[in-house]
Amino acid sequence: MSRLTRRRLLTGGLTTVAGASGIALAARVADHYGLIAPDHGGLYGPGETLTYAAQRLLTANANAREFSRDQISAKPFANGKPFSNAAYEKLKANAFTDWSLKVDGLVDRPGSFSLADLRQMPLRNQITHLACEEGWSFIAEWSGVPLSFLLNLVGTRPDAKWVYYGSMEPEWSDTMDMADALHPQTLITYRFNGADLPPGHGGPLRMRVPRQLGYKSVKYINRITLMDQPSKVPLQSEYSWYAGI
Ligand SMILES: Nc1nc2c(c(=O)[nH]1)N[C@H]1C(S)=C(S)[C@@H](COP(=O)(O)O)O[C@H]1N2
Numbered sequence: 001m002s003r004l005t006r007r008r009l010l011t012g013g014l015t016t017v018a019g020a021s022g023i024a025l026a027a028r029v030a031d032h033y034g035l036i037a038p039d040h041g042g043l044y045g046p047g048e049t050l051t052y053a054a055q056r057l058l059t060a061n062a063n064a065r066e067f068s069r070d071q072i073s074a075k076p077f078a079n080g081k082p083f084s085n086a087a088y089e090k091l092k093a094n095a096f097t098d099w100s101l102k103v104d105g106l107v108d109r110p111g112s113f114s115l116a117d118l119r120q121m122p123l124r125n126q127i128t129h130l131a132c133e134e135g136w137s138f139i140a141e142w143s144g145v146p147l148s149f150l151l152n153l154v155g156t157r158p159d160a161k162w163v164y165y166g167s168m169e170p171e172w173s174d175t176m177d178m179a180d181a182l183h184p185q186t187l188i189t190y191r192f193n194g195a196d197l198p199p200g201h202g203g204p205l206r207m208r209v210p211r212q213l214g215y216k217s218v219k220y221i222n223r224i225t226l227m228d229q230p231s232k233v234p235l236q237s238e239y240s241w242y243a244g245i
Pocket residue numbers: 077078079080083130131132133167169172200201202213214215216217218219220
């Protein structure tokens with residue numbers, strides 16, 4: 001869908017529903033700055049776009065709160081049943097030495113990175129709050145490579161606008177925009193509370209997006225693809241694409 005068509009739909013839909021020219025104006029401003037979320041359709045599409053646009057205008061450079069070491073939760077909660085399949089168990093049995101992260105799409109130097117490769121890259125430690133949409137939360141220290149470092153390493157092309165991050169548990173794969181991808185707090189993490197990231201929390205590698213709800217911090221990631229269009233991932237029909245907090 002072209003931007004113009006989408007904008008017409010958006011502003012048209014909103015004025016019909018809300019009858020408010022203020023909202024139409026906000027949508028126009030959002031469009032002007034390129035702040036249009038990849039609508040996942042349905043009733044909540046325009047609302048999500050507005051939430052996203054408003055937050056992006058206000059907080060494009062804002063940081064998620066970071067905590068001190070004594071605020072780390074005593075019992076971090078690993079969500080759901082631990083993921084398992086034959087391929088994952090095989091990698092785990094070899095301490096993930098055969099595992100790699102593939103980076104491709106709109107980049108100048110696509111590549112594959114092992115855990116040893118990632119350990120050579122700049123490490124950032126970050127104590128943040130992970131909040132699940134279901135109401136529980138915890139504070140932990142995540143450590144890993146700023147996603148921006150990896151993206152600079154492979155050379156993202158100017159037309160790259162979206163980052164798809166694929167999981168070994170495919171239904172959790174997701175996308176984020178460049179504002180989050182290049183944000184200094186967005187990390188690909190392989191350590192948790194000072195030890196290797198355990199399988200329950202997404203080891204060997206987990207995306208950590210502390211400015212959004214927990215479900216955007218996808219576990220077991222093994223692929224990053226730069227795109228000029230947001231891909232339609234199954235998740236978007238269940239959870240809203242943008243989950244800024
Ligand atoms: N691959 C994968 N990633 C995932 C999930 C999952 O089930 N599988 N759950 C998501 C949800 S809803 C939340 S709240 C957090 C929970 O993180 P935790 O298991 O480290 O507590 O992981 C997110 N990432």
